[in-house]
Amino acid sequence: VRKVRTHHLAKWKSEGHRWAMLTSYDQYTAQLFDEAGVPVLLVGDSAANNVYGYESSLPVTVDELLVLVKAVTRSIQRSLVVADLPFGSYQRSPEQAYDTSVRFMKEGLAHAVKLEGGAEMAPQIRKLTEGGIPVMAHIGFTPQSEHNLGGYRVQGRGDASQKLIDDALAVQEAGAFAVVMEMVPAPVATEVTSKLQIPTVGIGAGAGCDAQVLVWQDMLGLRSGRAPRFVKKYADLRSVISGAVDQFQSEVADGSFPAAEHSFES
Ligand code: KIV
Ligand code: NA
Numbered sequence: 001v002r003k004v005r006t007h008h009l010a011k012w013k014s015e016g017h018r019w020a021m022l023t024s025y026d027q028y029t030a031q032l033f034d035e036a037g038v039p040v041l042l043v044g045d046s047a048a049n050n051v052y053g054y055e056s057s058l059p060v061t062v063d064e065l066l067v068l069v070k071a072v073t074r075s076i077q078r079s080l081v082v083a084d085l086p087f088g089s090y091q092r093s094p095e096q097a098y099d100t101s102v103r104f105m106k107e108g109l110a111h112a113v114k115l116e117g118g119a120e121m122a123p124q125i126r127k128l129t130e131g132g133i134p135v136m137a138h139i140g141f142t143p144q145s146e147h148n149l150g151g152y153r154v155q156g157r158g159d160a161s162q163k164l165i166d167d168a169l170a171v172q173e174a175g176a177f178a179v180v181m182e183m184v185p186a187p188v189a190t191e192v193t194s195k196l197q198i199p200t201v202g203i204g205a206g207a208g209c210d211a212q213v214l215v216w217q218d219m220l221g222l223r224s225g226r227a228p229r230f231v232k233k234y235a236d237l238r239s240v241i242s243g244a245v246d247q248f249q250s251e252v253a254d255g256s257f258p259a260a261e262h263s264f265e266s
Pocket of ligand 1: 047213
């Protein structure tokens with residue numbers, strides 16, 4: 001696959017080929033993940049926490065995300081780049097969602113957008129897809145609704161599993177090409193995955209999904225503080241970086257940096 005398209009993701013589902021998605025917000029991670037063959041990169045509104053230093057995803061703006069989307073799309077060759085629509089930029093109406101998404105596609109050169117919500121977002125999803133903009137949906141725990149959902153909690157447990165299934169079917173029916181499921185019981189996510197034609201992308205949703213997504217600063221151990229249960233740390237970049245910075249400082253202090261090879265002769 002020279003350039004990943006939404007139809008490839010559909011084909012991979014029918015072949016039972018699982019794939020990974022990662023967030024990216026800058027040039028170097030975009031290059032690295034693209035070269036590693038990660039088929040889908042998400043410029044998530046999690047940039048709020050992981051780039052801008054906000055406590056939640058709610059404060060981040062379209063303009064703040066747009067500059068990151070541009071950096072990522074300028075840096076990739078093959079990956080499909082999905083831009084997250086931030087809180088308040090699409091919920092009001094399908095027209096608002098369309099205007100915001102056009103900015104991400106036209107100015108950001110994104111290949112698709114992602115928005116949070118199930119059946120209630122069907123009009124937005126339909127408007128976007130009919131207007132030429134592929135949509136990834138996001139159901140289960142939706143961080144932009146943290147205050148409505150009573151904090152970070154698993155969604156779709158017990159009787160609520162039917163609502164999750166209905167939401168998944170509704171976003172598919174409205175035209176979404178994939179759906180993220182966040183923090184839902186593994187058996188429910190597996191059931192949704194088997195009921196849907198479009199791929200499911202899990203985060204805290206068990207191994208039964210068609211794909212998995214993680215925030216790169218979480219999976220590479222750059223994040224400070226305790227990570228959620230669903231995060232697996234594949235590297236410890238915090239200790240790599242702080243070790244290197246310590247060494248730099250001590251070599252500056254003891255005069256061993258810069259050495260002759262880092263210096264210019266007269
Ligand atoms: O913003 C984000 O990083 C996300 C993923 C965790 C799905 O929405
Ligand atoms: Na997000």
